[in-house]
Amino acid sequence: MPSVTDTPSGPRTRTARPSQLFRNLNAKLASIPMILTAMGVFVGGTIWTVVYSFTDSKLLPRERWIGFDQYERLWGTNRWLISIENLLIYGSLSLIFSLVIGFLLAALLDQKIRFEDAFRTIFLYPFALSFIVTGLVWQWLLNPDFGVQSVIRALGWESFDFDPLYNPQIVIYGVLIAGLWQGTGLIMCLMLAGLRGIDEDIWKASRIDGIPMWKTYLFIVIPMMRPVFVTTLVLITSGIVKLYDLIVAQTGGGPGIASEVPAKYVYDLMFQAQNLGQGFAASTMMLLTVAIILIPWAYLEFGGKRRG
């Protein structure tokens, strides 16, 4: 039998391999969009924005370096400070209420109740709607002349006063109600999935041991659901930072500048006020906020295990 082979001496050493670049070529071609997106847009775009936040770019980006001037100006602007304050209030309350309401609803739905699917469908449908739709509906519901306030006054409680959209003091709570309406269904769904993932035998064991249900939830089930809580936490916080459409639709940032948020500040400065440098500085601050939340989480989740 002829033993003619393509390589006379036969592959022996690593150096003689076919070019590594063209191995797996199709997979590399298929990954080009991902590589371009990851490196060009995500990494490149972020670095670009951070770098240009140190310029005095106005209508167009330009490389006139002014150090931290934009940041000084930013933190001296009343509107930015209000934006940050709003974000903190909205963020912390939204976090607490989302987790509490989401978990409670999930726990209630997990009691082998009737019409579970119907309830879940009702709790979750707002999540399918956009923030624009959400904002506009609640703008209408909270309309002081026709909405909830007027209905309750018409029922006889003449002094009832709930007018978040026209009262700068409480406008952010009006937004919160709408935000929770849209988002808690998702949290409930994730929590329910977490609850369903818990071994049935845990419940049997605690029942035999005679542990009250609330104690089982508090001391056994919730600690077991740690991963679900971490996921929802990351989810809610990264969503909070992006809060934009809801404000635009529901209040437009008003009354006055009472319900401004950072994301809106960035957009307005970049595309309306033609003050790109300010916009870049503000968006860099947003990035910093996310990094402060994300990096410890990523470290805790992936740091020990060395897994991406």
Place this chain on the structure above:
Amino acid sequence: MANPATLSAAVAAADAIPGADPGGPRGARPRRALSRGNVFLYGTLLVAALYYALPLYVMIVTSLKGMPEIRLGNIFAPPVEVTFQPWVKAWGEACTGLNCDGLSRGFWNSVRILVPSVILSIAVASVNGYALANWRFRGSETFFVILIFGAFIPYQVMLYPLVIILRELGIYGTLWGLILVHTIFGMPILTLLFRNYFTSIPEELFKAARVDGAGFWAIYFKIMMPMSLPIFVVATIIQVTGIWNDFLFGVVYTRPENYPMTVQLNNIVNSVQGVKEYNVNMAATLLTGLVPLAIYFVSGKLFVRGIAAGAVKG
């Protein structure tokens, strides 16, 4: 059997063990439909359901009333006289700041944005996820991790660099520019979704196909894709609702004549000109929400699966 009370409490099944005492509990345990626990349980759920359901109800009834009735009555009252005029006006005549041809223009813009964006983003991400799952090469995981972390970067940080990129490509302000943006920002979540799904397919199947002489594309089209229809449906649901509901990219990357429906809706409702027509506004709002709502009610369980997977998107 000294204490039948504890015993029956401990037995999970409803039927009690026939005890030695003939007068003791026997047969199925009686259940009260209106126990205090049940009242609390269903009461809470009903109140919660009311909070979630009322806005949709108010939207619907408001959109079916005439303006005089709205000014007089309360928002929760059902319409005395049902009129579809607000819907007609919202669709064809309502005014934004610029023109008065209603939401129809935005609807068709959204459709023209949606269809290519969904197809392109899913095509790119599924092939990419497949490459990451089955054809890893040096560095592929690193790029993937960067991509996933990129999903957490606030969009605001990348808004302007993308304006520059699109301008360089000559598609800034066009529908294709926006389609590209949707493809880019859809990539992290979709790639993750497909990669995880393809990884869950037994590797031996992939090996068998390679021994059978199938290459990169043959395995993708003939083995992986036919096995992955559910995940393609999930991805479609994520993308259709996500892109349809987008506002920020629409307003940044398109010119007014190409504005998607959400942007147009906001312009109609929050337009400062003229008298506020709440019924038209609510009709317009409902019209805009109709597409994702339809998908939600039709897809059911798959939607839930989709949002659980798409949760990372935030």
Place this chain on the structure above:
Amino acid sequence: MTQDTASVSVRDLHLAFGAVEVLKGLNVETAPGEFLVLLGPSGCGKSTLLNCIAGLLEITDGQIWIKGKNVTWEEPKDRGIGMVFQSYALYPQMSVRGNLAFGLKNQRMPKAQIEERIARAARILQIEDYLDRKPAALSGGQRQRVAIGRALVRDVDVFLFDEPLSNLDAKLRAELRVELKRLHAQLENTMIYVTHDQIEALTLADRIAVMRGGVIQQLDTPLTIYNRPANLFVAGFIGSPAMSMLSGRVEGGRFHVGTQSLDLGGYDGEVPARLDPAILGLRPEHVEIVEGQGGPGGLLATVDIDEPMGADSLLWLDVEGQKMSARIPVERSLRRGTEVRVVPVMDKASLFDAESEQRI
């Protein structure tokens, strides 16, 4: 040259994932038509080696030749191999016919010829009746037949099996084992078969390669491996119930355990003058049990427990504080605490150097 006569030849094969060396310089050659079994505990590298031969894993160094052709860098499809997987790996969306045809279609074979090949394979494997069913509608045994069929239609010289019977229940496994052996006799292909089940290895193989830690421990016929294991690992891994190992020392042609000693006369190998420490390996069926303390030779032992196993009984014994076992007829039940004498069949025993773990 050997690559002309050998069907599969693995030379000096190295595989490393980063710093972790998985396969460490393996050399294996199979004669045409040989049935070679790669046997070892999980993680020993046997499946990895098979994947390297198939071309599904990139090797780090060395060569792989199949039928006189260096295929080290060839794609799996160009190596002239067929492969059968543990999970069957049938394409779920295709019918049985589609599964069998897939590889041939990829070769752009004419339709008529494909039909012919499928018909032949279906006849050999007796799967003609369900060619149009989907894999989900088949039983485990039927699925495995289809998986073998997929290799069969490609008309290759070398079949690779990756634990093909592990997912089946015990009864079906025994049936398919016999069928595989028949198939091999009928086709006369080279077969390389990975398993962790020693029964499969012993029954099917022409030769067995016992592997551990990415190194081949012994490569020989089943009989040799069973009777003359090359080292302590092979001795302990092969055989069920396991070989008994007595620790002691060799001196003056006798094996000393505690206060007793045993004559090593008749041992199949050269007994060293002195070896300390040493291990004497005795298979349970290669010892005789004599009741009562009297009589010549052997070791004094106490019965610990008697395990009836149907055809025979396994007797657990205590010899100078060490455990050993012996196979006895099931009727000969011995009570716990009975004093017996253990007389080994010395030409079937194995003597190991306890330090190098190698057989003497």
